Amino acid sequence: MRSPNELARKFREKQLKLTPQRQLLFGLLHQNDSHPSAENLFEAASKQMPGISLRTVYQTLGELAEMGELQMVDVGTGAKRFDPNISDHHHFVCESCGAIRDVEIAAKPKLRDGSGKFEISQVGVVFHGRCENCVPSAKRSPAQQVKQKATKK
């Protein structure tokens, strides 16, 4: 899933052209486990490909998500996040620095609901709190892993 041929083949079989923009974004995302937003990826991409359009970033991320090559995650902090880790996992969001970390849930939750006739296709669990860099005891300054321009509450 990381070799250039692999990528080329995957694109071809979905009749998607192997454009420089797609290669760049795919690569950037896979080097990035910080759960970047489209804007974050646009900034990163712009460094290597000045002039790339934000529209293309959205477009491409959408396509990769449809292809199952990445997960679109909404942790409720405004912009959607893009995650190359497509395994079934959940997230912890630091309220202080905005960092997002993967979290595994050990116990499979058992729903307690009257009817019990639901058909569940997706479960999203988001923990909000402070990460180890941000809990008061830790003196270090917040990590600020992901640039957040206007940390909207």
Added chain:
Amino acid sequence: MRSPNELARKFREKQLKLTPQRQLLFGLLHQNDSHPSAENLFEAASKQMPGISLRTVYQTLGELAEMGELQMVDVGTGAKRFDPNISDHHHFVCESCGAIRDVEIAAKPKLRDGSGKFEISQVGVVFHGRCENCVPSAKRSPAQQVKQKATKK
């Protein structure tokens, strides 16, 4: 928490004036367990108080949330939802009709994470799927409990 005096006192002690708009919205929300959006409440309020402003609805809901009188819930379907049920619970969102139902999680999840030094202040669990009115076997037409103007994916 439902008598008129109770309400008046609560507002007074936070030095909030007991305006007709606030009374109306507080009442509407407490009669409504469908997890309405600001827009939904605005429509409902407009019937009883034509001319009320959407801005006031947002303002008031924000205040009530700060007062701890309601929960603002983001289930990732676009607009925030407002919930008079302030107990610690989670949600199920039907992908077909948009209905949102309360869900209790029986087992307390145990986080499995290397560091384990997080300080968690809030956990949000959102289940997406189809409700009993919308699972294929059920012939009934989708409930359409909450008007969704443009069911954005």
Added chain:
DNA sequence: TTGTTAGTTAGCAATAGTTGCAAAATAGAT
């Protein structure tokens, strides 16, 4: 190589949801 063209990109307008701002209105106290 040189076409040919289906698929792609970039730019910009438009949208949804929500908040900022300032002027007009009013609850509640005197």
Added chain:
DNA sequence: ATCTATTTTGCAACTATTGCTAACTAACAA
């Protein structure tokens, strides 16, 4: 009845994202 700190409103502004379309180009042929 008067006063004034709050509140309400209308509207502009804003963020994140999508729609539309003209210009561009990867991939396949000739």
